[in-house]
Amino acid sequence: MALKTFSILSILIFLCVSIEAIRFDNYTLYKVLPKSLEEIKILEDLQNSGAEYDFWDDPVPTAEYINILSKPELKNDLENFMGSYGIDFLVTVPNIQKLIDNEKKGKYTRNNDKSMKWDEYYDLEDIYAWLDDLAAKFSQVSIIEGGTSYEGRVIKGIKISHGPDRRAVFIESGIHSREWIAPATTNYIINELLYSDNEEFKAATRDFDWYIFPVTNPDGYVWTHLPEGDRFWRKSRRPFGDQFGVDLNRNWNTNWLEKSSNLNPASNNYAGPGPFSEIEARSLSAYIIDMADKIDLYISFHSSGQILLLPFGNTTDPLANYYDAMWIGRRAIGALAFKHGTQYTIGNIAEAIYFATGTSVDWVKERLNIPLAYCYELRDKGVFGHALPPDQIKPTGEETMDSVIELVHQAKRLGYMVPYVEKSSASVLSVSILMYLVVAAKLFL
Ligand SMILES: [Zn+2]
Secondary structure (H helix, E strand, O other): HHHHHHHHHHHHHHHHHHHOOOOOOOOOEEEOOOOOOOHHHHHHHHHEEEEEEEOOOOOOOOOOOEEEEEOHHHHHHHHHHHHHOOOOOEEEEOOHHHHHHHHHOOOOOOOOHHHHHHHHOHHHHHHHHHHHHHHHOOOOEEEEEEEEEOOEEEEEEEEEEEOOOOEEEEEEEEOOOOHHHHHHHHHHHHHHHHHOHHHHHHHHHHHHHEEOOOOOOHHHHHHHHHHOOOOOOOOOOEEEEEEEEEOOOHHOOOOOOOOOOOOOOOOEEOOOOOOOOOOOHHHHHHHHHHHHHHEEEEEEEOOOOOOEOOOOOOOOOOOOOOOHHHHHHHHHHHHHHHHHOOOOEEEEHHHHOOOOOOOOHHHHHHHOOOOEEEEEEEEOOOOHHHHHHHHHHHHHHHHHHHHHHHHHHHHHHHOOOOOOOOHHHHHHHHHHHEEEEEEHHHHHH
């Protein structure tokens, strides 16, 4: 009996220890404002020194600011370090645990898709349940599986289709798990596509097939929600010795490992042991390959920085249809600013943010020749970063939806996207001719 009691006690103690949350009490978020290339270099050396700071942005020459998260015992060192070099900085969040405590509230009610709210963040189980319920409710919605994860989870998405013969928009989101605003915004877009009364939104839903994956790194996303997990986990969860995870947006087979990535499993930019070594990127890419000839527009959602990026990340040369893509993108960020005044910048990945290779948007552009590929770095601009408060989900969703619809609108004007037209005998010939011209034009991109 005593032994039994002891065993139960041991199990209870073990459980208490094993589910103890990784907390961020008195962790401070800094917004560092380098004034020169010299200061950028000093920050880069600090990042590479092995010091235990979490750099949410890389110190690169184009950086306007760099968010750094510091544990309490290292804050004095960091502030003294920056003071000694005259580097300006602000404290934007003195105690980031307070933000974390306020953001974990969402609970979705099964069979009530209206219970998904736009001022709460949801975990994977809730998002997947919501997608299942949408598929059960709407005849034009079906569940799609874009691949699997290392821990055996499905990369679940939905297809919205009002009939055959439509060109497609593909949305991939949440590949970096701590960027919670990306899946939340993607869910908001799904909701608008299905429920909005806006005529332009309805037309976009009707005229194209939408393939949407809110969470393409499900293991990482689950880890950011688990009590024993880490709210600021970015990578997948495959173990490498005593380290975990690959940066899944450095693992795609395009100029793999060339820029902003490395072979160190402890790094947040670990590219993996080889291109497409990771089942998440590999299986999702196989899914995309199978339908590549349908896709006119590919969108990837990340945060943060308020930047609209387009390929490529390995060169600042204006390759492929760069000028058309920039023209369309500029109008999209104009539409984004309309409702809440949120200002974005735009550029190819290498000129607007930093050289980075092995990314999904580069891969779909280079390998599959998808006409238009964009990556949104959503809100904000250095204040809350990955801890964006949930009261910003709705405005972020609204402005991003406006922007995506403007992308579609301008892409149609330039002939990159051809909406579905009901086939009357009079229109069949003209649509066929138009399709032929678009295909011919793409061959020369
Ligand atoms: Zn990201």
